[in-house]
Amino acid sequence: MNTPHKFNKDNSYWKFKDKYLEFEKWGGVEVIVSLRGYKKEIKDSLESKAKLITGKQVHGNKVLVVSEPGEYECDGFITNKTGIYLGVSTADCMPVFIYEKRNKIISLLHAGRKGTQEGILAEALRILKQDFNSDAKDISVLFGPAICPLCYEYDLWENNYQQAKDMGVTDIINPEVCTAENLDMFYSYRKERTPERMLSAICLK
Ligand SMILES: [Zn+2]
Numbered sequence: 001m002n003t004p005h006k007f008n009k010d011n012s013y014w015k016f017k018d019k020y021l022e023f024e025k026w027g028g029v030e031v032i033v034s035l036r037g038y039k040k041e042i043k044d045s046l047e048s049k050a051k052l053i054t055g056k057q058v059h060g061n062k063v064l065v066v067s068e069p070g071e072y073e074c075d076g077f078i079t080n081k082t083g084i085y086l087g088v089s090t091a092d093c094m095p096v097f098i099y100e101k102r103n104k105i106i107s108l109l110h111a112g113r114k115g116t117q118e119g120i121l122a123e124a125l126r127i128l129k130q131d132f133n134s135d136a137k138d139i140s141v142l143f144g145p146a147i148c149p150l151c152y153e154y155d156l157w158e159n160n161y162q163q164a165k166d167m168g169v170t171d172i173i174n175p176e177v178c179t180a181e182n183l184d185m186f187y188s189y190r191k192e193r194t195p196e197r198m199l200s201a202i203c204l205k
Pocket residue numbers: 005147148149150151178179180181
């Protein structure tokens with residue numbers, strides 16, 4: 001198999017930490033993705049440090065502004081509250097991390113095919129602008145590991161990239177790590193039909 005999106009430990013975006021990947025380029029924001037087999041351990045460890053907010057993930061485009069721990073009926077969260085983790089579970093669908101640095105706001109989305117088609121990333125950016133008066137130039141977007149356009153007929157990378165670009169965001173980081181090409185690290189629903197997931201989480205310190 002040709003694997004152009006195989007994870008390389010010299011990846012300049014994701015730092016490999018044995019049980020999870022960490023993105024360390026946003027000062028003051030913790031961004032992690034649990035690796036294969038470590039979701040529960042990472043979840044427990046996050047919960048011992050701070051409260052975790054999760055969603056029922058119904059593959060929609062609903063994004064909620066949250067400040068209290070719990071499980072919500074949505075696929076995306078926004079918060080400006082420090083010390084709580086936003087979390088989404090995926091295996092091929094794309095976790096999208098957002099950081100608005102001027103007002104210190106974070107967001108995390110579960111962007112699968114349906115959610116992407118319904119414009120979940122555009123919706124999160126719209127709420128940032130409407131509710132927080134965020135300016136696109138202060139917003140950074142990071143794509144977590146997800147199935148690539150070579151392994152799946154729908155291009156999550158390009159369609160989400162386009163949404164962010166259309167909303168005026170220029171700082172869009174896609175480390176191009178494919179779940180299906182890295183089964184030693186991630187789960188791939190398409191490849192394995194597995195019920196297992198990775199946990200992505202973001203927290204404003
Ligand atoms: Zn791939």
